[in-house]
Amino acid sequence: MLLLGAVLLLLALPGHGLETTEGPGVPHPLPKGACAGWMVGIPGHPGHNGIPGRDGRDGAHGEKGEKGDPGLAGLKGDTGETGVTGIEGPRGFPGIPGRKGEPGESAYVYRSAFSVGLETRSTVPNVPIRFTKIFYNQQNHYDSTTGKFHCNIPGLYYFSYHITVYLQDVKVSLYKRDKAVLFTYDKYQDKNVDQASGSVLLHLEKGEEVWLQVYGDGENNGVYADNINDSTFTGFLLYHDTE
Numbered sequence: 001m002l003l004l005g006a007v008l009l010l011l012a013l014p015g016h017g018l019e020t021t022e023g024p025g026v027p028h029p030l031p032k033g034a035c036a037g038w039m040v041g042i043p044g045h046p047g048h049n050g051i052p053g054r055d056g057r058d059g060a061h062g063e064k065g066e067k068g069d070p071g072l073a074g075l076k077g078d079t080g081e082t083g084v085t086g087i088e089g090p091r092g093f094p095g096i097p098g099r100k101g102e103p104g105e106s107a108y109v110y111r112s113a114f115s116v117g118l119e120t121r122s123t124v125p126n127v128p129i130r131f132t133k134i135f136y137n138q139q140n141h142y143d144s145t146t147g148k149f150h151c152n153i154p155g156l157y158y159f160s161y162h163i164t165v166y167l168q169d170v171k172v173s174l175y176k177r178d179k180a181v182l183f184t185y186d187k188y189q190d191k192n193v194d195q196a197s198g199s200v201l202l203h204l205e206k207g208e209e210v211w212l213q214v215y216g217d218g219e220n221n222g223v224y225a226d227n228i229n230d231s232t233f234t235g236f237l238l239y240h241d242t243e
């Protein structure tokens with residue numbers, strides 16, 4: 001009976017209504033009748049800017065850009081390997097002939113030749129036969145006044161003779177430096193014309209002489225010549241000495 005009497009007392013207190021939250025720790029709200037007469041306050045100053053926020057995330061990839069300008073030329077490269085040899089070209093045109101050369105000296109220096117014949121049959125034994133019909137004697141190494149060939153160029157010489165034999169036998173010799181080195185004998189046949197001949201190679205030193213001579217004391221002196229029969233004596237240098 002006592003508890004029920006307390007609740008009823010509370011419900012009977014004015015101004016409390018249903019505000020059941022009221023207790024000993026909660027301030028008492030101002031009475032409505034007292035706020036109606038207060039003035040509105042001055043607005044406060046704006047606050048300070050805040051601290052900048054953190055960086056945002058990376059953006060999406062952009063589109064591909066345009067092609068750039070060409071770069072500068074690079075350095076010159078190394079020389080390449082030698083190529084394969086090509087095919088030989090066609091033959092060229094003939095060149096202009098060169099000038100005629102000067103005459104050489106040795107060509108004339110080493111010439112020596114003669115070829116002579118008998119003009120009359122009057123030959124004397126034991127002396128050189130004088131051949132005075134000159135076929136060739138350009139170097140004058142044969143002396144027609146003595147009938148002797150005079151060596152001017154040391155070397156090897158070729159000599160030959162062809163004798164017409166008439167009326168008498170013939171014995172002739174080729175002489176070199178007063179010595180007979182070659183002999184030819186032909187026996188005359190009556191009422192005939194014979195020939196006697198001989199040839200030889202001789203090495204001669206400068207100054208040596210060669211000639212043809214009737215051998216003996218005149219008993220075999222049938223060496224003959226006339227308009228249609230010749231007796232000849234020939235000689236020439238084959239090789240000159242090289243030293």
Ligand SMILES: [Ca+2]
Nearest residue numbers: 186187188194
């Ligand atoms: Ca004979």
